[in-house]
Amino acid sequence: MQHRTVADLMTHDVVRARQDTPFKELVELLAENGITAVPVVDEMDHPLGVVSEADLLRKCSAQSDPSSGTPLPHLEIWERAKAEGATAGELMTAPAVCARPEWTAVEAARLMALRNVKRLPVVDEADRLRGIVSRGDILRIFLRRDDAIRDEITQDVLQRTLHLTPAEVTAEVHEGKVTLQGSVEANSLIPIIERLCRNVDGVVSVSAHIGYRDTSRAASADK
Template identity: 35%
Template structure:
């Protein structure tokens, strides 16, 4: 069943930093390439941190020395102040947030939305950095033609319901909105179709008026 993963969205060609990369060598790539952060890797290529533009902005927010916030201001201002004194990546970086290359886009989106992260480091089975993914990368997955979405829906219907049952389903796709009409023998299959179509890359919304001939969930007690 088609469901996009971070491998479909991630940036493979990355600019990385080492722990000792100087401040201005971090700024240069961000400005020159229009990116919001750099992964920091160890000599073997495993992510050990991420330097974001917000980490560099502490140089404007604070001036290392007399501008230290009062102790009662809490941990976050203190951490930002310490970063304002940083000279190399290891002084500025935050803890990396990693996902495996097989992680679904849905899980990655949840992590970005709920964890206040700007970038996820994508790692392989050995923990080596193979890419980075941002919210913008995931949103780009929605850029898919209606015809391609329709073909994917047709394949999903056949996989879930079988060719004979799928032939009785009418499909319309407009601006990523999928409309399903018709009749399917079993209620469980109708529900499975809905779940499968929602997972297809490029689907914005599913509108289903599919009917079923027998409520097998009621019969089995599920």
Template identity: 40%
Template structure:
């Protein structure tokens, strides 16, 4: 089945820093490269953690530590800090001078063959905007961001149609799909025509919905036989 993986959409030219990189150099790198975070790499290329804009801005959130007791962080910053339950961690990062002291560790990582669906779920689960892509040894090979994941939906309708037509017989193990008509417009797949059984129709819809880049699926299949009604009843 055609599946879009992290490898297909990730960024491979990634800016990175070392654990001893000074605070100011990290900030300048983020601004110069126009990115919101950078991985921190050990000498052997393994990912030690990630420094984000949020980590750097801890110094601003706890600015009263440097500018006197009269300074009060913005309400949003105070609430975020309280709800996250990381006041002490924030204070430590406010006084950080190097990437090692700033970084969030361990980094949330994925392998290059991870599906974009799983990557999106991990971002949501961990509340991060990007994932570090590593090889089997934990070494950096790329970064995938939320914007990168959106690339899966920037696909030509003709290409999506071909993917669906190829995926349906492969997944459902049919020898003939001549009864199914696949149409795609603006990423929305319409399945029409007929199948021999209801199970085959359901499988076709399931396969189409599982393909990367498919915005939605409209069901218009008709089956000749409802094989679900033929299943034997199981009595307690």
């Protein structure tokens, strides 16, 4: 069983900006490429930060609107400073929170959640930009075909890892929902089977209908 890596999921052809890229050009980069953020790199292609639509939108949200009856929220000093920014270096959110190509999708997703970011620039050993992975890229895991998920569970989890035969446990998958049926030697094995199946990329849920044959208890009862 092997999780998909960031290299499998990331966008390789990354649109970049430099620190001196002006505001209007940043808006054009996002619009022309159909993206919502762009990494800002230095001369060595090292990510310094990320400029997103939210960063650019502060330019509008900081403006006064006497005709509006809606009270405007108070902006922090750092928000006003960003709203007044005119280049990527002044507007970007920094430092850049980055991922490595060899990371699993799970690792990337955890970092996104921990740092509350929607995308991660992907860098190599020299910290040069090699791609970008977004929440949407990670969620593509759940577009895996049911038969591919079933085959991985049957062959990698049940047979290769747990040494169970189809006569003992079978797996069916529908829209990412796994149903396990069968019987195993010990009750303690059932939660292990469930946990390993949940860890397969693309699995939405696991429902286990597995009995067990505790031969040691039966032997004790006969004495």
